[in-house]
Amino acid sequence: MKIILAIWFMVFSCLNHACEESINLVYGPFYSARFYNEYIFKFHENIERITGCHITSQLIPSYEAYLKRLTQGGIYMTFVPGHYEYALSQYGFKPMLKGAVGAKILLVSKIKKYKDMNISQLEGETILVPSIYTDAYLYLMDWLEESAMTDKVNISSNTSHDDIAVKLITDRASVGALSTTIYNRMPTSVRDDFFVFKKSGSTHAVLMVAEDLPHVIHTAIIDSISLINLGVWFEYYGRSQPDEHSRAFKRQLDALLKK
CATH class of the missing domain: 3.40.190.10 (Periplasmic binding protein-like II)
Known part of the structure; x- marks a missing residue:
């Protein structure tokens, strides 16, 4: 009985830690709000159901404002084009999911x-x-x-x-x-x-998450992968070697942040 109570307490503690504040997400203006809703609504909904945490998401209408917000911290996750991975990995993010592979x-x-x-x-x-x-x-x-x-x-x-x-x-x-x-x-x-x-050649998208993402949210994301309505998505933890577009975007981001 003591073991059961200890396990329950650990689970409750994890959920409580995750829900001390909302799960903060931001999205860039790559697509319209309508498209994002079709693309990830069920994904969001399932994460909320599993964690008991409210998701606060914001579609930032300016690319510049979106990129600056990503570098300021406090964001749990965001979907980005694959060539963003290299630059954002230097601002507290890590790749977790990869998908929409083959888009051109x-x-x-x-x-x-x-x-x-x-x-x-x-x-x-x-x-x-x-x-x-x-x-x-x-x-x-x-x-x-x-x-x-x-x-x-x-x-x-x-x-x-x-x-x-x-x-x-x-x-x-x-x-x-x-x-x-x-x-x-x-x-x-x-x-x-x-x-x-x-x-073009094949492109892809990546779900970048905060390096300190709570474990309960990490688990909920994995359990919700199949609900992302944009091609096939899968777990992705490797750091890819930057190509020319990745390096070009990093230069763009560095220049933007100096303004």
Whole structure:
């Protein structure tokens, strides 16, 4: 009986420790609130059910404000593009889950505006990207440099992947770089109206968590993996070697924090 009481006390203590305050989460403006709700609502709900802790989540509308908030501490977890892992690991975060593997960045435009997929046709155009802090921007810059087009287009940013899709569909933009996580959700009849000028290699997303994440929340996350509604997710504790985009993002973040 004493052993049972001791175990119960340990479990209660863990839960009580975890719930001394809310589980604080923040999300960047990579996607709309509607998309995030579809993507992770059940994941959040299950973590709350398991821990008894209330989740306080905030979608920060500015990329700069989001990144600065991540470096200030007090955040339990956040979903980020894979190339953020290297930089954020230096600000009290560690990777825990990896998913949406195989998503790609596409450079697309309406067929009716262009005759073929020669990127030189984009000279003078404005290309939408979610932000300079995204894979979409970094891949776009790679493609433009390869074609000696860096100074021959305008780039408009500070929006979400799904907003870019809406603007392209409704003819409020001509060209955009966005993720297949959004593009592939368009009906086939809509996608048939687009040229895909460029397609990136495989990308992925990572759930970064605080290094001091309470064990009870860690366990709840593992038990809730299957409820993330964006491809397949799995436990991921290895530190990947930074690629060029990872190093580029770290330089961007360092520069942002100096402002």
